[in-house]
Amino acid sequence: MGGDPVDEPFLNKLDMGVVFSQQNSDLQEAVQFPMAVPLLPFPVEEVFLPGSVKTLHLYEARYLAMLEEVLSNPGRNKFIGHVVVEQLGDPVGSRASAFPHAFVGDNFVMLMGTLCRVLEVKSLQVGALVKVQAEARIAVTRVSQVQPFVRGNVEAVQDGPLQDRQAVQQQLQQLQTTMQDLQNLSMKFRSKHTAALQHAMYWWPKAPLIPAAAAAVEVEATPSSSSSSSSSSPDSAVLLKEDQSSTSEAANNNSSSSSSGSSPAADLAETAARLSFAALQHVPEASPKEQLKLLRCSVNALETDDTSARLALAQQHMGESLQLLAAKCALKSLQLS
Template sequence: MSLSVSCPLYVFLGSSRKVHIRNQRKLSTSKRRRFSPKASSLVLPLLPFNVNEVLVPCESKILHLYEARYLALLEESLIRKNLFVHFVLDPIAISDSAAEVSFAARFGCLVLIENVERLDVGALITIRGIGRVKIIKFFQAEPYLKGEVIPMQDTAPDCSSDVISSELSAVKDAVYSLNILEIKLKAPKEALLQTQIVNSLLWADKEPSLDCDDAFIPSLPERISFAAFQPVTGSSQSEVVKLQQKKLTVMDLKDTEQRLYDSLELLKENISMVVAKLAIQSIEIQ
């Protein structure tokens, strides 16, 4: 799926349009990871998207960059170890009575550029979500956004826990079961690859090799907990919208075990959906 990137940056300019960073939903102190002043940070280009295009860790997608400012962002990202930050600009009301709307910078995801294809107009780049980040400071708005980010991870899960191990195995088994069914579906040429979820799982199952602080790389259980939150071949528009809402929820979540549970429930729903579509497909063939 190719995406053309075009997002207004004027919201970051001028004293009357300050960026409002929305606080994440409140979590108990035991579930929240606090950042110390000495937390690792990176200064990177920032690429904004609307709330319907949140990117989760492990997810891969293709972007078509063609505006001069975004091509400049690409060149700097390549210099900065193929890294930049994909984040969502979420519209929020300044006050209940005001018609004016500001934006919150939310759902940041550190991404790795996996491939660049130069075109006559712009470039196609394949990116992979690595882990969640929080934008703590903006340095520039022109020609593209740049800011300082710190890592955001779940409260460290006990990887040796029987519950975590069991849920990891269940999620992996469900992903492979879904993939076996999914590749049987007839899909139009423009449809997403039918191996998208399993490819994300395979990527998550390995330790990423990145030239950055390890604090930006989520744990194995956390990586795998995100792998299932991607579109399934043949998804309807309403199913895609439902998935977007789930992605927003799990990006806020700080509990790996809960996300693994949510991931497994989504996989079960998708398996049932694909089984139904295969049944309809078999009737149409007869």
């Protein structure tokens, strides 16, 4: 499709010139929805979760025209929509009913999508390499253009209110521990997946460019009358502060109080939602079977609006990945001894 993912070894062989870069910038500006953005179609095998980064090789004339238009946008942030598309004639086309935010066209279905911020563009002799950061889930509400490239209107998709904040806090802490252990083990392997994992763990504690759990903020603004609800417990704020203090120093230095003025419950909902996405990453030495399982988990993660369910999904998969990677590290140590 002219927007192929690129592996790092390929990048290292090319003589490239940077024409745009925002990789080291943490400055943000408000993002307004609905938003009209170019849409890049991908198969379900290329599902892209918030917190993840990848590099695309754009070489077709229509996608280079799209890139030129994106970069000429006067706003600081340059956005592209990454959407999973299936033809209605496909045997799996009926899956559209499983995705509440799917957009059904005449002969296609846009099942799910993420809004991607352009981090860097490098010119090539043929085309360009575009590094993008997935920032948030989006739903396509209207396709306004199909030639020379697809453009559509999108809305942000947020998770629903937390049903049990104390349970989510515990899930958050457990997943944080798992990911820290996984990150430490992955450092023993030279792999592009190690860098991607580090980037995702750097991304999730930062102030959100686009809230992942805005619904929780709204609910907190109008508290429930139920005095027995766990939301009324001061323990939530204490637990949140303890959890935030355990976050890596690099991440904390870059997270700001976007939520300054927001409640601890809203902060918890936001950080939990972001980690539930960012945690689902490839790990070094993963087998094809493990990669397929991650793909299925990623699809389910984009489909659900339940933060707790996604945290449980991420914990189960990444916990298993941690055990497998620990075993591989042990074997590697034996071979070196």
